[in-house]
Amino acid sequence: xxxxxxxxxxxxxxxxxxxxxxxLGYGIDSLVSTEENEDKRAHMRSLRFExxxxxxxxxxxILELRxxxxxxxxxxxxxxxxxxxxxxxxxxxxxxxxxxSATRLRVTIEDNGVGGAHEKSNxxxxxxxxxxxxxxxGELETTSDSTGTHTTFTIPLxxx
Numbered sequence: 001x002x003x004x005x006x007x008x009x010x011x012x013x014x015x016x017x018x019x020x021x022x023x024l025g026y027g028i029d030s031l032v033s034t035e036e037n038e039d040k041r042a043h044m045r046s047l048r049f050e051x052x053x054x055x056x057x058x059x060x061x062i063l064e065l066r067x068x069x070x071x072x073x074x075x076x077x078x079x080x081x082x083x084x085x086x087x088x089x090x091x092x093x094x095x096x097x098x099x100x101s102a103t104r105l106r107v108t109i110e111d112n113g114v115g116g117a118h119e120k121s122n123x124x125x126x127x128x129x130x131x132x133x134x135x136x137x138g139e140l141e142t143t144s145d146s147t148g149t150h151t152t153f154t155i156p157l158x159x160x
Contacts, residue, residue, distance in 0.1 A: 006066070007066060009065055010065035013058055013061065013062050018058045018059065018062065021051055021054055021055040021058065024051055025052065028051065029048065032048070089107075093105065093107075096157075097157065102157055103156065103157055104155065105154070105155050106152060106153070106154040107152065107153055108151070108152040109150075109152075110148065110151070111148045112147065112148040113149060114146060114148075115144040115146050115147065115149055117144035117149040126142065129153075136155040138153050138154055138155030139155075140152075
C-alpha cells in the first residue's frame with residue numbers, strides 16, 4: 001500500500017470508526033449519569049472503558065498508517081515473519097477470549113530446528129516465558145533435542 005492509500009485509509013478510520021466510537025462513549029456517559037441502579041452503572045462504565053481501549057487501538061493504527069513511510073517488512077525477513085506471526089497469533093487468542101466461551105487455552109509451537117532450548121546462565125528468555133505463564137496460573141512444557149523444540153502452554157481462562 002503506497003503512502004497516498006495509507007493516508008486515505010487513516011482519514012477514513014478517523015472520520016468513520018474513531019468518531020463513531022467517540023459518539024458511543026458520549027452516549028454511554030449520558031446513560032451512566034442518569035442511571036440509578038449501581039450494577040447497571042458499573043456495567044456501563046465497563047463498556048465505556050472497553051470503548052476507550054478500542055478507540056486507542058484505532059488511533060494507534062491511524063498514527064501507524066500516517067507515519068509509516070516504508071512498506072511492510074519483506075515476508076522472507078526474520079522481522080517481517082515475526083511481525084506477521086505475532087499479529088496472527090494475537091488475533092487467534094483475541095478471538096478465543098472474546099467469542100469462544102472457552103475455559104482454557106492451549107498453545108503449541110513446534111519447530112524442526114537443532115534444539116538447544118534449555119535454561120542457561122545469563123539467558124532469560126525461557127525463564128521469562130515461564131514466569132509469564134505462571135502469572136496466568138498456567139503450565140508450560142518445553143522439550144528440545146536434535147530434532148527440534150516443542151513448546152506448549154496451557155492457561156485457564158476467566159469465564160465471562
